[in-house]
Amino acid sequence: MNRILYGLITCMLAGLAWGGSALATDGGLTLRLARTTLQITTFYNGTTLKASGTLPADADVLLHVIGAKKNVALKVKGKVAGLLWMNKTDVELENAPAVYMVYTPERVGKDLLLSQLEGDAKALVKDVAMLGIGYKALVKDIAIKPESADKKFVFGEYVKLMEKAGVYAVYNGAVEYGPIKEGKKSFTVTLTIPPKMNAGKYLIEAITIKDGKPVDRTSEEITIKLSGLPKIIASLAYEHSLLFGIMAVAIAVATGLLIGVLFKGGGGAH
Structure with missing residues (x-):
C-alpha cells in the first residue's frame, strides 16, 4: 500500500514539474513567414519577405536574420612612409555570419524594450548585447587573427563593408504592432532580402523582450534557391x-x- 501511495505521489509531482516547465517555456510567441522558399531567377534583384506573429501584450519583439558562418580574409590598408596607401596586414575573421540583420519596433530605449539599459535609444539599437543580439553581441563570437590586430577596428570596418553590400543592417522601427486582444498583440515586419544574399539556408529568429530581458524565442528557416538560367x-x-x-x-x-x-x-x- 505504501509503495502504491509513493508511486502515485511521485507521478503527481512529476506531472506538476512537467506542467510548470511547459508553462515557463511557453511565452505565447509565434512566428509565421509568408514563404519559406525563395527563387533566384534570371532578372532577380532581391525581394522582400513578410513575417508576422503574436506575443504577450506587455512585451516587445525583435527579429534577426542570420546566415551561415564562414571565415573571411581581409587586408588592412595603411600609409607607408606617410605617403602611399598600401596593404599592410592580412587579417582573418572566423565564424562571421554571411548575413546579419536586426529588426526592432519603433519604441526603443527606456520605454519598454530596453528598460534596464542606459543610453539614448538610437545608440541602443546597435548595442543590445545584453539581449544576445546586435553587433556588440556578434563580435564576441567572432575570432580575429592575428591576435595582435585591433579587433574593434577590424570588425567595425568589416561591418561597414557588409552594410554597403546590404547583408548587414539594423532596421529600427520595422516591427509594427496590431491591436491588443485577450492579453496578446500581433506583429508584422517586412524583411529585406538583398540581391547579394546568396543561395542557401538562413535562420529567422524572433525574440520576446520584457523589462529589458529576453523571455522567449522561436525561429523559422528560409531557403534561397537558384532557378532557371x-x-x-x-x-x-x-x-x-x-x-x-x-x-x-x-x-x-x-x-x-x-x-x-x-x-x-x-x-x-x-
Whole structure:
C-alpha cells in the first residue's frame, strides 16, 4: 500500500514539474513567414519577405536574420612612409555570419524594450548585447587573427563593408504592432532580402523582450534557391567545368568577331 501511495505521489509531482516547465517555456510567441522558399531567377534583384506573429501584450519583439558562418580574409590598408596607401596586414575573421540583420519596433530605449539599459535609444539599437543580439553581441563570437590586430577596428570596418553590400543592417522601427486582444498583440515586419544574399539556408529568429530581458524565442528557416538560367550556369560551372570553360571561350570569341564585323561595317574609327 505504501509503495502504491509513493508511486502515485511521485507521478503527481512529476506531472506538476512537467506542467510548470511547459508553462515557463511557453511565452505565447509565434512566428509565421509568408514563404519559406525563395527563387533566384534570371532578372532577380532581391525581394522582400513578410513575417508576422503574436506575443504577450506587455512585451516587445525583435527579429534577426542570420546566415551561415564562414571565415573571411581581409587586408588592412595603411600609409607607408606617410605617403602611399598600401596593404599592410592580412587579417582573418572566423565564424562571421554571411548575413546579419536586426529588426526592432519603433519604441526603443527606456520605454519598454530596453528598460534596464542606459543610453539614448538610437545608440541602443546597435548595442543590445545584453539581449544576445546586435553587433556588440556578434563580435564576441567572432575570432580575429592575428591576435595582435585591433579587433574593434577590424570588425567595425568589416561591418561597414557588409552594410554597403546590404547583408548587414539594423532596421529600427520595422516591427509594427496590431491591436491588443485577450492579453496578446500581433506583429508584422517586412524583411529585406538583398540581391547579394546568396543561395542557401538562413535562420529567422524572433525574440520576446520584457523589462529589458529576453523571455522567449522561436525561429523559422528560409531557403534561397537558384532557378532557371542562374541554376543552369551554376550547374555548368561547378559540375561540368570543362564544358563551361569551352562555352565561355566560344562566346567570347563570337562576341569579339561580331563587334569586329559591326565596326568594320560602320567604316571604323578615323
